Amino acid sequence: MIASSDGVQIGFELQGSGPLLVLTHGWVNDRSVWDPLVKNLSEDHTVASWDLRGHGESDSPPPGSYSRQHALSDLRAVLDASGRPAVLVGHSLGGYLSLAHALDCPEDVSGLVLIAAGPGFRNAEAREEWNDAVRASAEKLDQSPGVEEISMHVDSEVIDHLTNISASTLVILGERDKRFAAAASLFSRDLNVHESVVVPDQGHMVHLKAADQCADAIRSFVSSLL
Template identity: 45%
Template sequence: MTGTEHRDLPLHVEEHGSGLPVVFTHGYGDTSSTWDAQVAALDSAYEVVVWDLRGHGRSAAPHDPSAYSRDLALADLRRVIGDRPAVILCGHSLGGYLSLAYAVEHPDAVKGLVLLATGPGFRSDDSRAKWNRILVRAARSFDVPDESIGIVEQPDSMVIDSLPGIGAPVLQIVGQDDTRYHGGVGYIERQVPDVSTLFVAGARHHPQSEQPAVVNAAIQDFLRDLATPEPE
């Protein structure tokens, strides 16, 4: 089957609460349950949407390499967002990278971005190829189809090249001990016009579950600012 034939795979999507929509996308090898603490903290004031990437959790998981790519994952995210006019995207690791890519491709559809443990990708072909080789080896330790590696491989430098054009406010959250992501976080700080960064003590690559109270407070403050109309 071709990637086009895999475009409308069944996805597991959960919608909680009502209000300003916040769409959470998990990282590679995780599921939507990684956001349980955030759903519990936010669903009384916001519409909180969580979903499983293709190949993960309760979404369809075909054993076909052509079913997995960044473009197909972005098409899935668009299906999840549906006809909501403007959303806040919150993503962890791969989910943050996909959220950045979506904001690049659909700038008017994104009101804000929350990026947890997220890198911007690589401009150099050699660096990108090295990253993709590392991912292929690491993917064997995750409970996902081997073929799903295509969803996390970076095909080009589109995201990192487009950072200066991201107009939505961005909140970065990264574990103080997740040092391999600190360089990428710093690069995003220098390139994106409206960005703030929180380093979370006592956290590595999953601050949303390692230090949920700190992460929830930061997200709530960010969302509150976005929901407050600017004075005329």
């Protein structure tokens, strides 16, 4: 466990040796979702994985403690513990947070791996539709009070500034993950994309269901950065 700036305890694990990867999972998952990928990549990489606040082994603070800035503060604590710079690897919400950190602290980021991720929404109505869906899911999934806030979009800060991110980027998407296909196209236009990989017959959990294929793509990408 490590402590974030507000004292929240964050579940954290560091394995392997070699180029540093920091893995950030998506909403309502935890760091165990990375286990097959970590097993593969830690053979020749240092791999840090962590639990978002309100998830896994991390503390669940009260409502009002789950903003993007809270999550980014947690990510900074993870980087404090694991080292800098790092290749930030993020799935879904984790990819969004990795983009946000690359905007805030570009010197921390040697590369980006965006897996089934999106940059948020410019349109306020689209943001509210997303937020409504998150609220509905949180009720069904019986999440800790307030934890849904971490997956909500309150502005277009990230999507509006994608072109400011210079880090080389690998985009990975499952062929059946139609919801994030448009985001992958946007990344190809606005980011410094080294490669876009579409994994056949996979959906949103491509990093879990096709871990070895994702690991191969990540390993090749990291080699291109050295």
